[in-house]
Amino acid sequence: EGGDPAAGEKIFHSCRQCHHIGRGATNFYGPVLNGLIDRPAGSVPGYNYSEANKTSGKVWDVPTLKSYLRQPQHDVPKTYMTFAGLKSDKDIADVIAYIAQYDRS
Numbered sequence: 747e748g749g750d751p752a753a754g755e756k757i758f759h760s761c762r763q764c765h766h767i768g769r770g771a772t773n774f775y776g777p778v779l780n781g782l783i784d785r786p787a788g789s790v791p792g793y794n795y796s797e798a799n800k801t802s803g804k805v806w807d808v809p810t811l812k813s814y815l816r817q818p819q820h821d822v823p824k825t826y827m828t829f830a831g832l833k834s835d836k837d838i839a840d841v842i843a844y845i846a847q848y849d850r851s
């Protein structure tokens with residue numbers, strides 16, 4: 747939704763220490779992010795999620811992600827994701843556009 751995937755690739759450097767994405771990517775410290783858009787929270791097979799994430803009831807559509815990436819611990823209290831969040835609306839839109847390029851492969 748208006749984000750720039752090329753700019754988002756640079757923002758994704760701050761995610762890559764925990765998440766992998768792209769062809770052949772698998773779960774790492776965090777769950778693999780292929781196929782993220784519209785995926786129910788806590789649904790990647792073989793990844794050991796927190797109860798908090800699994801029972802959050804969230805579906806990772808764009809508006810839900812925009813909020814979560816700004817304030818993960820606020821939106822999913824007790825999440826295992828210790829990332830502080832992104833502060834800029836543009837960075838958030840761009841990283842979502844980058845992630846949205848990758849389907850489940």
Ligand code: HEM
Pocket residue numbers: 757758760761762763764765775776777782786787788789790794795796797798799800806815824825826827828829832841
């Ligand atoms: C979970 C995105 C940065 C560690 C998640 C989820 C999303 C996400 C959408 C939920 C996935 C699901 O329910 O399947 C991102 C993005 C990041 C980022 C876009 C960068 C902007 C990080 C960083 C870390 C991290 C830097 C490690 C310090 C985790 C962990 C979980 C998680 C451990 C599982 C949470 C749980 O089970 O409670 N991330 N993340 N993430 N992320 Fe991140």
